[in-house]
Amino acid sequence: MSKKYILSLDQGTSSSRTLLFDSHAKVLDWEQEEFKQYYPKAGWVEHEPFEIWESQLNTAKNLIKKLKIDPVEIGAIGIANQRETIVLWDKNTGEPVYRAIVWQDKRTADLCKKLQKEGWGKYIKKNTGLMIDSYFSATKIHWILNIVPGVKEKAEKGEILAGTVDTWLVWKLSGGKLHITDYSNASRTMLFNIRELKWDKKLLKLFGIPECILPEVKESSEIYGFTDKSVFGVEIPIAGIAGDQQAALFGQACLEKGMAKNTYGTGCFMLMNTGNKIIESKSGLLTTIAWNIDGHVNYALEGSVFIAGAAIKWLRDALKLIKSANETEQIANELTGTEEVYVVPAFSGLGAPYWDMYARGAILGLTQGVTDKHIVRSTLESLAYQTMDVLKAMEKDSGIKLRSLNVDGGACVNNFLMQFQADLLNVEVNRPENIETTALGAALLAGLAIKFWTMDEIIERLKIEKTFTPLMKEDKRKKLYAGWLKAVEKAMSWQQ
Numbered sequence: 001m002s003k004k005y006i007l008s009l010d011q012g013t014s015s016s017r018t019l020l021f022d023s024h025a026k027v028l029d030w031e032q033e034e035f036k037q038y039y040p041k042a043g044w045v046e047h048e049p050f051e052i053w054e055s056q057l058n059t060a061k062n063l064i065k066k067l068k069i070d071p072v073e074i075g076a077i078g079i080a081n082q083r084e085t086i087v088l089w090d091k092n093t094g095e096p097v098y099r100a101i102v103w104q105d106k107r108t109a110d111l112c113k114k115l116q117k118e119g120w121g122k123y124i125k126k127n128t129g130l131m132i133d134s135y136f137s138a139t140k141i142h143w144i145l146n147i148v149p150g151v152k153e154k155a156e157k158g159e160i161l162a163g164t165v166d167t168w169l170v171w172k173l174s175g176g177k178l179h180i181t182d183y184s185n186a187s188r189t190m191l192f193n194i195r196e197l198k199w200d201k202k203l204l205k206l207f208g209i210p211e212c213i214l215p216e217v218k219e220s221s222e223i224y225g226f227t228d229k230s231v232f233g234v235e236i237p238i239a240g241i242a243g244d245q246q247a248a249l250f251g252q253a254c255l256e257k258g259m260a261k262n263t264y265g266t267g268c269f270m271l272m273n274t275g276n277k278i279i280e281s282k283s284g285l286l287t288t289i290a291w292n293i294d295g296h297v298n299y300a301l302e303g304s305v306f307i308a309g310a311a312i313k314w315l316r317d318a319l320k321l322i323k324s325a326n327e328t329e330q331i332a333n334e335l336t337g338t339e340e341v342y343v344v345p346a347f348s349g350l351g352a353p354y355w356d357m358y359a360r361g362a363i364l365g366l367t368q369g370v371t372d373k374h375i376v377r378s379t380l381e382s383l384a385y386q387t388m389d390v391l392k393a394m395e396k397d398s399g400i401k402l403r404s405l406n407v408d409g410g411a412c413v414n415n416f417l418m419q420f421q422a423d424l425l426n427v428e429v430n431r432p433e434n435i436e437t438t439a440l441g442a443a444l445l446a447g448l449a450i451k452f453w454t455m456d457e458i459i460e461r462l463k464i465e466k467t468f469t470p471l472m473k474e475d476k477r478k479k480l481y482a483g484w485l486k487a488v489e490k491a492m493s494w495q496q
Contacts, residue, residue, distance in 0.1 A: 003074070003076075003450070004075070005021060005023075005028070005069065005075060006074070006076055006077075006452060007019075007020055007060065007078070007236070008077075008078045008079075008446070009078070009079045009081075009442070010080050010244070011079070011081040011082060011165050012265065012266065013265075013267075014035075014266060015034040015055070017030055017439065018031050018062075019063075020067060020069065021440070024461075025434075027440075028067060029063060029066065031058075031059035031063040032059060033055040035047065035051045035052060035055045036048065043105070043106035043109070043348075044107050046101060046105070047085065047099060047100040048096075048099055049100050050096070052165060052169075053169065053172050057172075071234045072234050075446075075452050076238070076239035076240065077173070077446060078441075078443045078444070079170065079238070079240065079242075080241075080244045080438045080442035081164065081169065081185070081244060082102075083164060083165075083244060083245065084135055084137050084189070085165050086137045086140045086141055086162065086189075087100045087163060087167070088161070089161055089162075089168070090159065097154075098144050100165070101140040101143070103136075104348045106134050106348060106357060107143060108134040108142070108143055109134045111134075111143075112139060112357065120132060120206070124203070127195060127203075128187070128189075129194050129286055129287030129288055129289075130188075130286055131286065131355050132190075133355060135306070136188060136189060136190035137164060138189055138191050139207070142207040142208060142209065145208060145209065155209075155212075156210055158212045160213045162209075162215075163181055163215045164181060164188070166185050167181045167185070167215045173238060174228055175227075175231070178224055178225045178238070180215045180216050180217070180218050181241070182217065182218050182243075182291075183218075183219065183297065184243045184289050184290065184291055185241065185242070185243045186215075186217045188243055191209065192217070197297070199211055199214055199217075219294070220242050220292055220445050221239065221291070221445040222449050223237045223239045223449055223450065224237075224239065224241075225237075225238055226238065238446075239445070240443070240446030241442070241445070242291055242441060242442060242445055244263075245263055245271055245302065246288070246289075246290050246291055247440075247442045247445070248261060248437045248441055249261050249290055249300060249441070250290070250291060251437030251440035251442075252432065252441075252462065253462040254272075255298075255455070255458075255459065256275075257275035257277075258274075259272070259406075260394070260405060261406040261437070262387055262405055262406070262407050263409040264383060264412050265409040265438075266307075266310045267308050267309075268305035268309075269305065270303045271300045272301045272302075272394055273290055274298075274301055274398065275298060275299070277299060279397055281393070283353050284352050284353030285302060285390070285394060286303075286352065287300075287301060287302075293448070303351070303391075305352065305386040306347075306350070306351045307345040308411065309383075309410055311379050312380070312411065313325075314345070314347070315375075315376055315379055321375060321376055327376075328377075328379075328417075331373050332377040332380055335373055335377055338378045338381065339369055340365045341364070342483060342484055342486075343361075343363050343378040343379045343381075344359075344364070344382065344490075344491040345382050346359040346361050346494075347361045350491070350492065352389070353390065354488065354492065358492075358493050358494060358496045359493065360494040361491065362487065362490060362494075363378070364487045364490055365483075365487070381420060383411060383417060384421040385424070387421060388481060388484075391405070402427055404427055405425065405429050405430065406430050407421075408432065408436075409435065409438075412431055418466075418468045422469060423472035424480070426470045428467050429467070429468040430464045430467050430468075431464070431466045433464070433465040435465075444458050
């Protein structure tokens, strides 16, 4: 039977999704399942690894069943995943030794501060492209090894396996045969030398992490192996892996140097392809590996905003100001402004370009004229302001003035937000027909590996659905952004 489809596993921070793509890279359908978030202490965020796996497997099986697809027709599986979140498990039993520690988690902030004071920042930035921050995986692995009884001893004997979520999923899919990751995910651990393209022995020693527990690093597009027959009834090639933001960059066909995209998901992530050149940021951005295909590494500059869509979820679940995210567009359009109120959603500290682990969320500028609707609109606008912060830093580092911005992710369907974003940045904002670019990127990488399509065909796949043109006057733009910068300053260093 001919191969007709690519299955894309899109494992996110709050839910697992599976999408099926045809040979034209069109989404035939998708399934989604949320899983529980655990907050054992203030600033701690955890997931149950088996809940991640089961939710991902359920969506895949349910989608195949719903579409009446014979699994033998699936040419390959691609995986995009939440990055930096780390899982450690027993090599022999397959049991996790602790919950997955999520990228948002702040428990290792004091350790990071200690490392900064000891002067490790320069070495880590130069060799991993990253800032010292609890966001990344290294300090999370260190914490589990040193806090959970017996794990360090087992790790030193080679009885423990560690990996980001892609590694955990591939290990489960392959029935424990494959312990791998790709270059894009490895570059987010704060343990991988992006210049030498290998695990950094100096950093492994610093964090007390035995190299034997870490996965083998593979290209982002190659046939790594096959799913165990017990999973789908047939063996399917696992052929594409990328961290979710790098997958979105690929899915947006930002394949040339200087092309950029912004994803509005749980967080907000802007990436610019810098080709085969490592650009060291002087403005608080990260240098990361975009992908490695056929022996060629593409690097990227990245600005990571920790809380974006999660702030809208906060409006819905914690404050009960909205019943669904869709309401925010109508509420925002009902108002002529925000009454000069700013919401700084620094619930997990501030990412690029500030990198303040001790910042906390704030609402500033409150008067008696402010209503719940102003809070909703201000929270929505905070996504655009944070993107503005990152774009200004990116232009400064790269020397490239962006002419347009490609967007994707759940919140990009909000027309108010996209228009406000175009107004604030003073550039055109392009929204593609298929906003599922993270899942698409994983599918394209997998399809490329099995020659399901070519690189030229990938470029042809991207079609723009709507372009938002800036309409705001310059003086208003400057005034609004100045207010935002003032609000951010008030929220910084709150817990110090």
